[in-house]
Amino acid sequence: MKVANSRRREMLALYGGRPVKTTPFGSGPKHSLAEWHAIKPLFQRGVIHMTRGPEVMALRQAFAKLFGRKYAVTASSGTAALHAATGALGIGRGDEVITSPITDMGTIVAILAQNAVPIFADVDPLTLMITPETVAAKITPRTRAIILVHLAGLPADARGICRLARKHGIPVVEDMAQSYLTRQGRRYAGTFGVIGCWSLNESKHIGAGDGGVLLTNDRALARRADLFADKCYDREGGKVDPFFAPYNYRLNTLTAAVCLEQLKKVRWICRTRNRYGTRLDRALAAIPGITPRPVRKGDYATYWYYVFSVDPEILGVDSAEFARALHAEGIPCRPAAESVLDWTLFREHVVSRHACAASCPLYKGPRPDYALENYPGLLQVKRRAIRVGMSEYFTPKDISDIIRAVRKVAAFYRGERGG
Numbered sequence: 001m002k003v004a005n006s007r008r009r010e011m012l013a014l015y016g017g018r019p020v021k022t023t024p025f026g027s028g029p030k031h032s033l034a035e036w037h038a039i040k041p042l043f044q045r046g047v048i049h050m051t052r053g054p055e056v057m058a059l060r061q062a063f064a065k066l067f068g069r070k071y072a073v074t075a076s077s078g079t080a081a082l083h084a085a086t087g088a089l090g091i092g093r094g095d096e097v098i099t100s101p102i103t104d105m106g107t108i109v110a111i112l113a114q115n116a117v118p119i120f121a122d123v124d125p126l127t128l129m130i131t132p133e134t135v136a137a138k139i140t141p142r143t144r145a146i147i148l149v150h151l152a153g154l155p156a157d158a159r160g161i162c163r164l165a166r167k168h169g170i171p172v173v174e175d176m177a178q179s180y181l182t183r184q185g186r187r188y189a190g191t192f193g194v195i196g197c198w199s200l201n202e203s204k205h206i207g208a209g210d211g212g213v214l215l216t217n218d219r220a221l222a223r224r225a226d227l228f229a230d231k232c233y234d235r236e237g238g239k240v241d242p243f244f245a246p247y248n249y250r251l252n253t254l255t256a257a258v259c260l261e262q263l264k265k266v267r268w269i270c271r272t273r274n275r276y277g278t279r280l281d282r283a284l285a286a287i288p289g290i291t292p293r294p295v296r297k298g299d300y301a302t303y304w305y306y307v308f309s310v311d312p313e314i315l316g317v318d319s320a321e322f323a324r325a326l327h328a329e330g331i332p333c334r335p336a337a338e339s340v341l342d343w344t345l346f347r348e349h350v351v352s353r354h355a356c357a358a359s360c361p362l363y364k365g366p367r368p369d370y371a372l373e374n375y376p377g378l379l380q381v382k383r384r385a386i387r388v389g390m391s392e393y394f395t396p397k398d399i400s401d402i403i404r405a406v407r408k409v410a411a412f413y414r415g416e417r418g419g
């Protein structure tokens with residue numbers, strides 16, 4: 001009987017076996033009554049300021065202090081912060097901007113909205129991020145900026161990419177939307193480049209519905225970003241004669257008050273995710289056919305979602321099949337296969353009425369390479385990488401269950417029983 005039981009337990013849930021995860025994952029509120037109390041003073045004052053109210057200024061100060069930067073600019077979203085960055089840097093028609101083909105639309109908007117040309121560097125198949133080598137291969141005399149995306153809480157090689165960029169005199173903007181308090185060595189990611197941009201949409205480590213923050217040590221850039229995001233209004237008393245086409249990307253005091261409250265939790269959120277992610281890394285590294293994303297020694301990852309790779313040579317299945325089986329075990333996951341190059345926008349070469357990109361008459365480069373088959377790192381990611389949901393509200397048991405489920409599915413596909 002015992003043998004029959006254990007055999008039944010090991011059968012994949014996908015094929016009628018018993019799923020590993022039978023209890024619900026831990027969950028909790030993003031916002032609570034603390035935020036409710038934090039917004040009360042606005043209503044006592046009787047006004048929600050559209051910009052530069054006390055909560056907005058306090059948020060700017062708190063963000064700058066947290067990351068040790070001199071200037072903070074608030075924006076209505078992470079996308080808006082990134083667009084204010086390319087706007088402040090003067091990126092424009094015909095300019096090339098190198099970035100990652102695995103990212104959110106927000107990164108791409110910051111390039112296209114300036115009528116610049118997105119150029120993609122290949123990703124490392126295990127980290128899913130661009131590297132100094134893959135970026136170097138895409139630098140041309142037309143390269144005007146690099147937007148480095150720190151994906152899902154893992155620090156990219158910001159130090160290496162900034163060193164390369166400095167040699168060519170190219171500014172680096174770090175897209176920090178998914179990587180609060182992530183560090184390369186002792187230094188926070190987001191402080192290596194000339195500008196770092198964070199998102200405060202509801203899905204990020206901390207959020208307030210929507211919102212964004214841009215940090216820099218460059219006073220002139222901060223001022224230009226501020227003007228770019230606020231219709232070129234000068235809130236410091238001077239009179240600005242708009243010298244470029246700005247936007248209204250303002251963050252109001254209601255949102256800022258919520259953000260300020262969220263900031264009080266960010267260390268706890270990141271510490272918890274780091275603990276869970278580190279535990280998953282250690283356990284999954286011991287499973288034949290499974291490889292976690294590598295964290296360099298001394299770096300600190302904050303795991304916005306969790307990623308690992310399967311080895312089809314050892315397991316006989318790719319990420320799609322493995323994720324299907326793992327999902328059936330009760331673990332929310334899917335292949336981490338989505339790439340910018342899959343979008344119609346790039347398959348059809350980003351020509352639209354308002355974002356001409358490479359079809360701009362001022363663009364002097366060759367037609368950019370948006371063909372997936374020329375990105376071997378990305379192709380490997382598509383075959384191998386799987387993303388698993390992560391939350392600071394997960395319990396230690398949830399993490400144990402994820403480990404057990406990955407172990408079970410891997411063992412099944414390796415053809416082992418009870419291994």
Ligand SMILES: *Cc1c(COP(=O)(O)O)cnc(C)c1O
Nearest residue numbers: 077078079104106107177199201
């Ligand atoms: C979320 C996100 C953004 C954009 O943030 P929004 O606040 O939603 O505009 C940009 N880049 C990356 C990598 C993101 O994950």
